[in-house]
Amino acid sequence: MIKIGILGCGTIGGGVIRLLESKGVEIQQKMDNQIEIKKVLARTPDKARAIGVPEEKITQDPDDIINDPEIQIVVELIGGIDTAKDFISRAIKAGKNVVTANKDLIARHGNELYKLANEKNIDLYYEASVGGGIPIIMPMRRTLAGNSILSMIGILNGTTNYMLTRMSKEGMSYDAVLKEAQDLGFAEQDPTSDVDGLDAGRKITILAKLAFNADVSDLDVRCEGIRGVRQRDIVLAKDLGYTIKLLAVAKDKEEGIELGVYPSFIPERHPLAAVSDAYNALYVTGDAVGDVMLYGLGAGAMPTASSVVGDIMQIARHIKAESTGIGNDLRVFDKQVLPAEKTVYSYYVCMTVDDKPNVLSAIAKGFGDHNVSIQSVVQKHTTDNWAELVLITHDVEKKDIDAALKTIGELPEVGRVDNVLRVMNDL
Template sequence: MIKIAILGCGTVGGGVFKLIKQNAYDIKMRTGKEVEVKWVLEKDIDKALECGVAKEQISQNIDEIVQDPEVQIIIELIGGLNFAYDSIIKAIKFGKNIVTANKDLIAVKGEDIFALAKENGVDVKFEASVGGAIPIIGAMQNVLCANKYSDIVGILNGTTNYILTQMTEQGISYDLALQQAAKLGYAEANPSSDVEGTDAARKISILASIAFNSRCTLNDVYQEGITQISEKDITLANKLGYQIKLIAMAKERDNKIILFVRPAFVKNDHPLASVNDVFNAIFLKCDAADNIMLYGRGAGELPTASSVVGDIMSICTNITHKTTGTYGLNCYLQKEVLTIDQLYSSFCLRLRVLDQPNVLAGIASELGKRGVSIASVIQSPVDSTMASLTIITHETKEQDLQKAIAILKEKEYVKKANIFMCLD
C-alpha cells in the first residue's frame, strides 16, 4: 500500500479524492499498489467533509503531514506561490514524492524544486499544470522525446477561448462575453490573469522548457491579452478567412527562442481555428513525428484530476521499482531568449486614414523602405473623408514592421494603426 496526502480540497483536490476512491480497483491493478489517502490538508473542514473525506483524515498542520513517515506522495493542489513552494520544499527534504497542478510554481520556482528533488531522489510530476486533462507533458517527455521541436502553438486558456468564441458566434462585445463566462463559472471574480495572458504565459514557459531543454520562465514570455479586442476586429478576421484566438507560442530557430502570448488571426484551415469554447489544444511541430495536435478540456474538477491521478499512479510504479528521482525537468542547455520584435511572421496591419490620393502609395513606400512586402490590400470607406485599410504582409520581421508603423503614425493622413500576427 502507498499512502498519500492531498494539500487542498477545492475543486481539483476534491476531484482527486473522488477519482482515487471511484477507480481504486483499477489503480491497484495497474500499479500493483493500493493507494490510500491518509491526509487531506484543508482549512475549511466542512468543505472536505462534503467531498467525502473522513474527519480523521483532515489536517490543518502541514508539518504533521510532511513529517509522517507513512506518507510517500504529497499532492499539492493549493495553488499560489509562497505557501505551496514552502510546503513542497519541506516535503522533498523529508523524502516525499510530489505531484502538483500548480503552473505558477513550476513556471517561477521550477528550477529550485527539480534540483532539490534530484538531490533527494524523489519524483516531481506536474502533468496537470498545463492543459488540464490533455496529456501534453507526458507526451513530450516520453512518447515524443526522440524529436526536436521547432514550434509549440497552443490555445492554453479556456476562459479567453470561451470569450472569443462567444464574440465570434453571437456578435457580442468583450464585456458581455466576459459577463457570460463569469455567470457560467468560466471566469474568476478577478479574471486579469486569464484575460491579460498571464495564465497562458506560465503554461507556454513550461512547455518551452521541456521542448527546448533550456530553462524558460514567466519573465521570458511577451504577453498581450484580449481586453482590447472589439467586434470590428472579429468581423474583419472572419471576412478575411481567419478566427481570432489568444495564441501561446514558443519557437526555436538557430538555438534561439521566442516566447509570447497574444491575440492572433488564425487561418480557418489551421487545426487551432476550430478549437472553441473552454477547450484547449496544443499544436506541435516536430522533426520526426511532423505535426501533432492534442485537444481536450483544459480545466475542471475531473479533467484536471485525471492528470493528477495519472501522475500519482506513475510515481507508484516508480516506488515499486525503486526508480524515483531519475527524471524531472532536465534543462541541460542555456539558449538565448529573443524579444518579440525579432519574430518573423505575416501580419495584418489595420490603418484608419484620410481618403485622399497617394495615401496608399505613401504607406506602401514606407513599408517597402523597411523590407515589408505587401501580400494583399483591402480598402473600405468609413465616411466621406476617412477610409479603412487592411494590409496583409508576407512574412516579415516584426521589428521592421513596427518601425514602419512608427513612421506612418507621424503622417498627417494616418489616424490610427494596429497589427495582428497571422497564423496560416
C-alpha cells in the same frame, strides 16, 4: 499500499479526492496496489467535510503531511507560488514524491525544484499544470523525446478561447462576453491572468523548459492578451479566411528561443482554428514525428483530477519498483531567449484613413521606408470622408513593423491605427 497526503481541498483537491474514492477498487485491480489518502490539508475544513473526508483525516497543519513517515506521495493543490514552493521543497527534502498542478510555481521555479527532486531521487510530476486533462507533459517527456522539437503552438487558456469563440459565433463584444464568462464562473472577477495571456504564458514556459531543455521562466514570455480584440477584427479576419485565437508560441531557433502569447490570425483550415469553446490544444512540430496535435479539456475539477491521479498512479508504480527519480534527468542547456524586437511575423493592420487619392501611396512609402512589404490591401468600409483600410504585411521583424507604424500613425492622411495583430500563415 501507498499512502498519500493532499495539500489543498478546493476545486482540484476535491476532484482528486472524489476520483480516488470512486475509482479505488478499479485502481487497486489495475495496479495490484492500493492508494490510500491518509491526510488532507484543508484551510477551510468544511470544504473537506462537504465531500465526505472523515474528520480524522482532515488537518490544518501541513507538517502532519510533510513529516508523516508513512506518507510517500504529497499532492500539492493549494496553488500560488511562495507557500506552495515552501511546502513542496520541504516535502522533497523529507523524501516525499510530489505531484502538483501548479503552473505558476513550475513556470517560475521548476528547474530549481527538479534539481532538488534529482538530489533526493524522488519523482516530481506535474501533468495537470499544462492543459488540465490533456496528456501533454508525459508525451513531451517520453514519447516525443527522440525529436528535436521545432515549435509548439498552443491554445492553452480555456477562458479566452471560450470568449473568442462567443465573439466569433454570436457576434458579441469583448465586454459583453467577459461579463457572460464571469457570470457563468468561467472567468475570475479579476480576469487579468487569463485575458492578458499570463496563464497561457506560464504553460508555454513549462513546455519550453521541457521540450528545449531551456532555463526559462514565465518572466521571459512576451504576453499580449485579448483585451484589444474588437468584434470588427473578428469580422474582418473571417472575410479574409482567418480565425482569431490566443496562441501561446514557443520556437527553438538558431538565434534563440522565442516565447510569446499573442492574439493572432490563423487560417481557417488549420486544425487549431477548429478548437472552440473552453477546449485547449497543443500543436507540436518535431523533426522526426512531423506535426502532432493534442486536444481536450484544459481545466475543470474532473479533467484536471484525471491528470493528477494518473501521476499518483505512475509514482506508485515507481515506488513499488524502487525506481523513483529515474525520469528526472532534466538537463539544462545554455540557450538565449530571442528579444521581442527580433521576432518575425506577418501582421494584420487595420486603420482609418482619409478617403482621398494618393493616401495609399503615402502609406505604402511609410511601410517601405522601414523594410515592411505589403502582401495585400483591402479598402473595406467608407463613411463620410473616412475609409477603413485593412492590410496584411509579409514577414517582418517586430522592430521594423513598430517603426513603420510609428511613421504611419504620424501621417496627416491617417486618422488612427485601429488594431495590429500577428498573422500565422505558416504554422
